[in-house]
Amino acid sequence: MLAQLFRFKGGVKPQTNKTISVQEPIAQAPLPARLFVPLHQSIGGAPNPLVQAGDTVRKGQLIGGADAWVSAAVHAPTSGRVLAVEEHVAAHPSGLPTLSVVIEPDGRDEWIERRPVDHQSLPPERVRELLRDAGVVGLGGAAFPSHAKLTPARSVAMEQLVINGAECEPFMTCDDMLMRERADEIVRGIAIFRELLAAREVLIGIEDNKQEAIAAMHEAVLRLAPDYRVVAVPTRYPAGGAKQLIRVLTGKEVPASRRSTELGVQCFNVATVYTAYRALACGEPVLSRIVTLTGNVERPRNWEVSLGTPMREVVALARPRADTGSFLMGGPMMGFEIPDLDAPVVKATNCIIAASPGLFPPPPPEMPCIRCGACAEVCPHELQPFELYWFSRARNFGKTQEYYIFDCIECGCCSYVCPSHIPLVQYFRFAKSEIWAREREKQAADAAKERFELRNARAEREQAEKAERLARAASARTSEKKAPPERTNAVDSPPAAAAGEPAAAAATDADAIRKAAIAAAMARARAQRELAQPKNTDRLSAEQEREIAAVEARRGAQPATPEATAGAAGSGAPAGPQRGE
């Protein structure tokens, strides 16, 4: 069953350094004293907090609900008490805080009621929803919500489902160990994804330096699903990039501007497939992940860590050596330095590497680009990194886009081989985030322009209406002036006094009618207000609800002075800016 393999262009072969961390099986990391579970752990919308300080939660309870289609839920990793929902430093290169739920474990680790489902008996939309609500995201590092990748393109039949077990980053072994130990679950999980996508073929790509993992997967596939193919791919960084693996296994090239489903192929990481299986077949949402602890440590190993565990406690498990200067999250090629070890382990934390000056010597100073072309030779996306570098450096962002900067996957091959030690990827990241920022600004400016124009149009319209009203009033007055002459005669005539009585009566009548009308209008407004369910209040955080209760209490306590009631009546109609006359 030898498949024809394709090659991707470029790539490098760095020292893999993987053997040190695969000597021992995956171990369960102890629960920390406090868990800091960030609500926003995936790409897409930030989930809304569903708990507040003081609540008790059970293991697996939903604490953050997905806020949009591209978003994934977040759950309590263990049972305990919520101490706060507050800003806590994030596992992010910036070291900035993000909204997190702080949980104090009670040590009982009590589950919520787990409801295993049979995915075959459910419609595909429902399965996707279940995956979203179980918080299943890409665990290879990108953390893209998986359910959003599970819709086949309408016009193109799904040909291949690629399962990514390549794990090309040096040092990292979490997927390797997962495949060795939990191959059955992975293979069963693949069945779910295959059905959702209706894929004709399943290809499991594993780099050929992981013979044990290949053997374990092979064995599981033979037993459970003999038509899947386990393919050993040549070890070459970045063979584990989704696009590279797709290229190697199917020969298809996915450009940045298109989705891979449009080419009839989709790619998932083995760990993602595993969590999807746990989510559906066991009813267990994503509460933990396998993290490789390696580098300059006494005990490199893979640990199953509860999400939200502070990294400080996690790295202590591996006993970093004394000369460790910093820690990297992710691999040495694509990872970043962790700015603060208080940051928690999140769904994207696949590997933590203790770095020492001996292991990763500080980069020599940047020297001028000599245009040797080495970077272009190794770029797996056939870009021209030196051109991108020139333009990024000169902040000529339009040109970088002409040279396809968004096709760059930031794999770091170019920086790795650059003889002038130029940190090319840093320049590309800088350029990309500047371009995004400009895009956001542009959108805001367009929206502002539109609002400004609408406002001007409204002002004009209102002025025109007012002028028309005035004109109508003026014409009415002139016609009234023409009418009176007959009446003036009548004023001093005696019958007029008698006529005064009924007129007065009519006036009081009119007054009464008007009053009744006002009362009726107020009653109507009140009824309407009671009926109307404001749309934006059904998913309030606990804190907001408390604030609202406080405001209501204050309102209730206020004396019902005429002014206050008038104000309250006024609030019935939503007086937006258009009221400002």
Next chain:
Amino acid sequence: MITALAIMALGAIVLGAALGYASIRFKVEGDPLVEKIEAILPQTQCGQCGYPGCKPYAAAISAGEADINLCPPGGMDGVRKLADLLGREVKPLEAEEKPKQIAIIDEQTCIGCTLCIQACPVDAILGAAKQMHTIIEPLCTGCELCVKPCPVECISMQPIAENIDNWKWKYPVFEIKRAA
């Protein structure tokens, strides 16, 4: 000779007709240059340039009445882009550049006078007479026009803080070590 003249004349008539038709059929609505200039301006609509909004300023630039360095929210970046577009010299900005800000209403102090609502060019303030007002942050352009009208001075401008969503990778810089 006559045929040559006739052919040339006929050619002239046909081509002239085609050009005339094209100029009517493909007439460009509005002034494309003004639109290009306006696309560069930040749409803050603050009037700091001395014109009542970005579009009038764009029209003034295009008519050659205004200089290109009058828009403080656009910053030097904006001046550079305008210079590029119009082939003019880059000039230093007339005013100082400020970090991007948004307005915040101190809701305890607000008396509900609605004056700020009337000042805001982009309808970014929500409120009603004698009710507390508030600013819809994502819509605020930071034009400062609402600050002055407030009779109780409860509106302040605050720089936009960096957060995970708007954080940017920094330009790579390296410390130059002194030779030993």
